[in-house]
Amino acid sequence: MTGLSFDIAHLLAGTLVLLSFVLLYQDRMYALLNVFAAQAVVLTASVAWQAYVQDAPHLYVTAAIALVFKAIVIPMALRRIVRRLGIHREIETVVGVGPTMLAGMGLVALSLVVMLRVTADADPLAREDLAFALSVVLLGLLMMVTRRNAVSQVVGFMSLENGLILAATGAKGMPLVVEISVAFSILIAFIVIGIFLSRIRERFDSVDIEALDKARGERR
Numbered sequence: 514m515t516g517l518s519f520d521i522a523h524l525l526a527g528t529l530v531l532l533s534f535v536l537l538y539q540d541r542m543y544a545l546l547n548v549f550a551a552q553a554v555v556l557t558a559s560v561a562w563q564a565y566v567q568d569a570p571h572l573y574v575t576a577a578i579a580l581v582f583k584a585i586v587i588p589m590a591l592r593r594i595v596r597r598l599g600i601h602r603e604i605e606t607v608v609g610v611g612p613t614m615l616a617g618m619g620l621v622a623l624s625l626v627v628m629l630r631v632t633a634d635a636d637p638l639a640r641e642d643l644a645f646a647l648s649v650v651l652l653g654l655l656m657m658v659t660r661r662n663a664v665s666q667v668v669g670f671m672s673l674e675n676g677l678i679l680a681a682t683g684a685k686g687m688p689l690v691v692e693i694s695v696a697f698s699i700l701i702a703f704i705v706i707g708i709f710l711s712r713i714r715e716r717f718d719s720v721d722i723e724a725l726d727k728a729r730g731e732r733r
Contacts, residue, residue, distance in 0.1 A: 518566050522683075525559035526645035529679060530621060533652035536672055537613055540604050542595050542664065546588050549668050553584035556675050563642075563682045572682055579678065587671065595664060605661040613659050620651040642683030649676030 532552040539545040557580040564572030606613065624647040632640035653673025657666045 521562055522559070522566065523641060523645075525555060525562060526642050526679060526683070528555050529559065529675065530645055530648045530652070533649050533656075533672060533676075534614065534617055536668065537617055537652065537656055537659070538610060540606075540610070542604060542662075543592070545604065545665060545668055546591050546595070549671065550584050550588040552672060552675060553579055553588070556678060557584060559679060560682045575678065575682060579675075583671065583675070591664065591667070604665050607659045607661060613655065617652050617655055620655060621648045624648040624651055639683050643680055646676045646680035646683060649673070649679060652676075 529552060532548060532555060535548050536545060536552070539548055557576045560572055560576040560579060564570065564576060625644045628644035628647050629640060632643055650673050653669050653671075653676060656669030656672060660666050660669060
């Protein structure tokens with residue numbers, strides 16, 4: 514594998530980490546969905562490049578699934594849900610953007626230190642992609658923890674899943690049947706989440722997690 518192959522793979526994986534930070538920084542719902550779609554496009558390019566470098570044609574199927582579902586279908590459906598529920602406003606956070614970004618940088622540093630040591634004997638491209646992938650996963654978890662809005666938490670979960678796809682493709686890919694089953698699982702989960710958010714909005718007139726906790730406390 515040439516140095517250019519390494520550089521392009523690392524550039525795409527690093528861009529995914531950068532876009533995870535941009536997701537953490539966003540405070541507007543539509544901007545958040547736009548950044549998530551951009552992250553999915555970069556994930557598609559990363560998986561397609563891994564398919565080329567590894568000479569693994571089945572990874573092109575993974576790239577196509579990511580492009581169709583994560584870059585187009587899911588963002589468009591989330592925008593429709595946001596318009597229907599009337600929640601296109603600022604995203605409330607548990608802590609400020611500054612502390613969240615600092616925590617994110619700490620998680621990325623932890624990911625690099627841990628993964629590069631654990632995978633010292635692995636293929637160089639795979640071990641570094643796994644380090645980037647773990648960073649994306651942890652930043653997705655951080656987004657889920659620091660956001661009060663249920664829709665933004667869904668985006669955090671989807672971003673986390675992007676990291677898992679990056680890890681699977683970087684580690685010499687995954688079987689095609691797994692890719693297809695994951696795609697259908699994501700689609701089904703998204704449908705359930707959409708129905709769930711609609712029901713929450715109808716019952717409580719809000720999808721803010723703090724408001725839902727207050728409503729639960731009042732009912733007690």
